Amino acid sequence: MKDVIDIIKTRRSVRDYKEDPVSDDDIKFLIDCARYSPSGMNMQPWSFLVIQNKEMIHKLSENGKKAMIPLAEQMVNDPNKAPGFISFLKMGTNLFYNASSLVIILGNKKSVTADWDCAMAAQNMMLAAHSRGIGSCWIGLVMPALMDEKILKELGAPPGYKAVAPLIFGYPRSETTMPKRTEPEVKWLR
Numbered sequence: 001m002k003d004v005i006d007i008i009k010t011r012r013s014v015r016d017y018k019e020d021p022v023s024d025d026d027i028k029f030l031i032d033c034a035r036y037s038p039s040g041m042n043m044q045p046w047s048f049l050v051i052q053n054k055e056m057i058h059k060l061s062e063n064g065k066k067a068m069i070p071l072a073e074q075m076v077n078d079p080n081k082a083p084g085f086i087s088f089l090k091m092g093t094n095l096f097y098n099a100s101s102l103v104i105i106l107g108n109k110k111s112v113t114a115d116w117d118c119a120m121a122a123q124n125m126m127l128a129a130h131s132r133g134i135g136s137c138w139i140g141l142v143m144p145a146l147m148d149e150k151i152l153k154e155l156g157a158p159p160g161y162k163a164v165a166p167l168i169f170g171y172p173r174s175e176t177t178m179p180k181r182t183e184p185e186v187k188w189l190r
């Protein structure tokens with residue numbers, strides 16, 4: 001078993017996947033690891049949608065791009081970045097990089113800490129996946145589509161839950177180099 005620090009430092013967001021599906025047992029293992037995350041008042045306010053149907057994933061990617069384009073046009077003011085980002089959304093790119101599994105972590109709207117709890121559960125899943133040679137990536141770009149109650153309901157989300165963390169999982173086709181890490185500002189008060 002690899003050392004936890006090594007797993008933390010070598011996990012990467014993977015955007016190039018093999019066709020091979022992640023097994024049901026491995027997905028269950030990842031969800032089990034998510035259960036061990038801390039949560040506000042131990043509410044465990046999460047629920048999981050596991051989507052492995054290629055057509056559903058493709059449709060959600062198309063809906064995701066459609067919902068994101070107007071926001072991107074408003075948000076991206078940098079003339080150098082804007083055309084690249086918007087053409088990325090308009091191209092045939094799949095927001096989910098053809099990964100075999102999409103797991104959407106849903107948060108119970110009754111819990112005030114659901115967003116943070118689900119983000120912690122997401123990190124547990126991504127680290128556990130990496131420990132088993134499974135790649136992952138959080139796909140925030142699909143969030144505008146997932147905020148649409150109709151889309152969420154169509155996907156089978158239980159009532160009273162919102163999408164928090166859309167995560168893809170699959171077997172990496174290639175190595176991913178680490179994007180630059182910057183030194184954070186740290187103030188010590190003592």
Ligand SMILES: Cc1cc2nc3c(=O)[nH]c(=O)nc-3n(C[C@H](O)[C@H](O)[C@H](O)COP(=O)(O)O)c2cc1C
Binds near residue numbers: 137138
């Ligand atoms: C909240 C959140 C949203 C993200 N959304 C996307 C996304 O939509 N598409 C994507 O390719 N990567 C996305 N990422 C991955 C980041 O780009 C990635 O974590 C960052 O570049 C650092 O790379 P690393 O994860 O390999 O260390 C997202 C990550 C987070 C935490």
